[in-house]
Amino acid sequence: MQAMCSVFIAVSLDGFIARPDGRIDWLNAANAAVPPGEDCGYADFIAEVDAIVMGRHTFEQVLTFDPWPFGDMPVTVLTTKPFRLGRSFPPTVEASSETPQALTARLSAKGLNRLYVDGGETIRRFIAVGLIDSMTITVVPVLLGEGRRMFGALERDLVLDHVTTKSFPCGFVQSVYRFRRDALLQTPTGANPPIDN
Amino acid sequence: MQAMCSVFIAVSLDGFIARPDGRIDWLNAANAAVPPGEDCGYADFIAEVDAIVMGRHTFEQVLTFDPWPFGDMPVTVLTTKPFRLGRSFPPTVEASSETPQALTARLSAKGLNRLYVDGGETIRRFIAVGLIDSMTITVVPVLLGEGRRMFGALERDLVLDHVTTKSFPCGFVQSVYRFRRDALLQTPTGANPPIDN
Numbered sequence: 001m002q003a004m005c006s007v008f009i010a011v012s013l014d015g016f017i018a019r020p021d022g023r024i025d026w027l028n029a030a031n032a033a034v035p036p037g038e039d040c041g042y043a044d045f046i047a048e049v050d051a052i053v054m055g056r057h058t059f060e061q062v063l064t065f066d067p068w069p070f071g072d073m074p075v076t077v078l079t080t081k082p083f084r085l086g087r088s089f090p091p092t093v094e095a096s097s098e099t100p101q102a103l104t105a106r107l108s109a110k111g112l113n114r115l116y117v118d119g120g121e122t123i124r125r126f127i128a129v130g131l132i133d134s135m136t137i138t139v140v141p142v143l144l145g146e147g148r149r150m151f152g153a154l155e156r157d158l159v160l161d162h163v164t165t166k167s168f169p170c171g172f173v174q175s176v177y178r179f180r181r182d183a184l185l186q187t188p189t190g191a192n193p194p195i196d197n
Numbered sequence: 198m199q200a201m202c203s204v205f206i207a208v209s210l211d212g213f214i215a216r217p218d219g220r221i222d223w224l225n226a227a228n229a230a231v232p233p234g235e236d237c238g239y240a241d242f243i244a245e246v247d248a249i250v251m252g253r254h255t256f257e258q259v260l261t262f263d264p265w266p267f268g269d270m271p272v273t274v275l276t277t278k279p280f281r282l283g284r285s286f287p288p289t290v291e292a293s294s295e296t297p298q299a300l301t302a303r304l305s306a307k308g309l310n311r312l313y314v315d316g317g318e319t320i321r322r323f324i325a326v327g328l329i330d331s332m333t334i335t336v337v338p339v340l341l342g343e344g345r346r347m348f349g350a351l352e353r354d355l356v357l358d359h360v361t362t363k364s365f366p367c368g369f370v371q372s373v374y375r376f377r378r379d380a381l382l383q384t385p386t387g388a389n390p391p392i393d394n
Contacts, residue, residue, distance in 0.1 A: 013334075013357065013374070014348035015212040026354060127340075137210075141359045141374055143324070145351030151211035154342030157223060160210065162338045162368035171359035175370050177210070177338055 003108040005053075005115045007123050007135040008045045009150065010172075016147030017120050022057060030140045034170045040138055041174065046073075051112040053078065053103065053126075058119030063089060074112060076103060078122055100126045124152040127179075134163070134178045141171040200305040202250075202312045204320055204332040205242045206347065207369075213344030214317050219254060227337045230367045237335055237371060243270075248309040250275065250300065250323075255316030260286060271309060273300060275319055297323045321349040324376075331360070331375045338368040 010027055011017050018024050034040070052070060054062070056079040062069065068090055075093045096103055100122075107115060117126050126132045137150075163176040207224055208214055215221050231237070249267060251259070253276040259266065265287055272290045293300055297319075304312060314323050323329045334347075360373040 139372070141357040143348055143351055143355040143357070145349070145354070151340060152342070154340055157342070158340040160338040160340070160368075162364060162370060165362060165364040165370045167359060167362040167372075171357070173359060173362045173370070173372050175336070175364075 001108060001113060003050075003104050003113045003115045004133045005104065005117045005126055005131050006045070006049070007117055007132055007137075008042065009118070009123070009135070010138040010140055011150045012140055012142050012144045012147070014143045014145065015150050016144045017150050018148040019144065020147055022061065022148065024061075026142055026144060027140060030142065030170070030172070034168070034172075038168065038170075040168060040172060041136065045136060046116070048114055049073065049116040050114045051076065051107055052116045052118060053107075053122060054117075055079070055119035055122040056081065058122070059093075074107075076107070078103070078125075100129050100131050104131055120148050120150060120152075123150070127151075127158070128154065130179070132179055134176060135160075136174060136176050138172050138174040141173075198305060198310060200247075200301050200310045200312045201330045202301065202314045202323055202328050203242070203246070204314055204329060204334070205239065206315065206320070206332070207335040207337055208347045209337055209339050209341045209344070211340045211342065212347050213341045214347050215345040216341065217344055219258065219345065221258075223339055223341060224337060227339065227367070227369070231365070231369075232367075235365065235367075237365060237369060238333065242333060243313070245311055246270065246313040247311045248273065248304055249313045249315060250304075250319060251314075252276070252316035252319040253278065255319070256290075271304075273304070275300070275322075297326050297328050301328055317345050317347060317349075320347070324348075324355070325351065327376070329376055331373060332357075333371060333373050335369050335371040338370075 009017060012026065019026070051074040053076045056077055059075075059077040059079075070092070072092055075090075077093060077095050078097070079095055080097050098106065104115065117123055117132060123132070158179065160177040160179055163178055165173065165175040167173045206214060209223065216223070248271040250273045253274055256272075256274040256276075267289070269289055272287075274290060274292050275294070276292055277294050295303065301312065314320055314329060320329070355376065357374040357376055360375055362370065362372040364370045
């Protein structure tokens with residue numbers, strides 16, 4: 001069985017997950033307006049996860065959190081650089097330069113069947129090879145104008161199924177989308193009949 | 198009184214309003230799945246509009262619609278090029294190279310108090326000078342990977358108020374946001390206290 005890969009991420013209304021330098025001060029400021037006890041579904045989401053896969057940038061940001069937020073959960077950090085960081089991290093963390101396919105297959109073989117895929121570049125790589133099953137996207141009502149994007153270039157259109165949407169009094173709009181299993185088997189864009197206006 | 202400016206637009210989940218060449222075949226394909234009689238609030242929206250402002254690209258697309266979709270509604274096309282098009286258009290259409298501010302002031306003085314601002318570049322120009330009051334954004338569940346974006350660069354963050362969100366069985370998620378009147382008076386991004394992670 002191949003692991004199910006899920007995304008749970010916040011984006012600005014104009015589609016950024018961080019400023020150009022990686023800062024998420026805008027997200028922290030927005031979170032400050034969320035009432036205590038409201039986690040916008042994060043605890044329910046993480047309770048259904050067996051392991052986390054993230055990119056190096058995201059990991060470096062997570063390392064600044066105190067305490068370590070992922071308990072005993074296995075974490076794989078995808079990186080092509082030698083894995084050397086300024087401070088120690090839990091033994092549950094491993095580094096890997098595997099492809100999304102190879103990593104997913106290896107973790108699945110270990111019985112880690114529900115993966116939380118995090119970080120813009122990592123999410124885009126997984127999407128590009130058709131490995132993401134569902135995305136929970138929380139839209140924060142702010143326009144940043146520039147930054148690191150959630151989505152990137154694709155070989156072809158990907159049509160998703162909308163599962164559910166809810167909004168929160170703080171102004172967040174959270175939608176769940178599911179990728180279609182055959183999404184990567186669809187006709188390439190260039191071959192679509194041009195239904196121009 | 199200055200006119201209220203509203204946006205009513207569909208975007209792909211990755212934030213595009215058209216493909217790189219302007220095509221909206223993906224939107225037409227998505228609309229084909231919408232049940233007859235469901236207009237996702239467009240009739241209610243347009244009933245509250247006194248005049249339409251759009252860019253030249255959008256106008257050229259509208260000209261391909263048959264019949265002309267805006268009845269007797271005054272339409273101003275913002276363009277810097279000489280206004281010469283291959284086919285005739287209604288007498289309700291005027292061309293203008295005014296700034297958003299000058300155009301809004303002139304239309305307001307004529308009693309046109311509720312403006313529908315359409316087209317990516319035009320919307321971005323109006324946002325940049327703080328003239329948009331509200332946006333109704335309908336997110337279509339498709340990733341395009343590239344195209345013409347809804348939003349662009351900004352001088353500083355713009356925090357919006359979320360008004361309402363509804364989703365449709367076809368998978369569209371429609372949110373209404375309101376710009377804060379003082380949005381352009383906020384502290385520039387660079388001067389924000391860095392609440393880094």
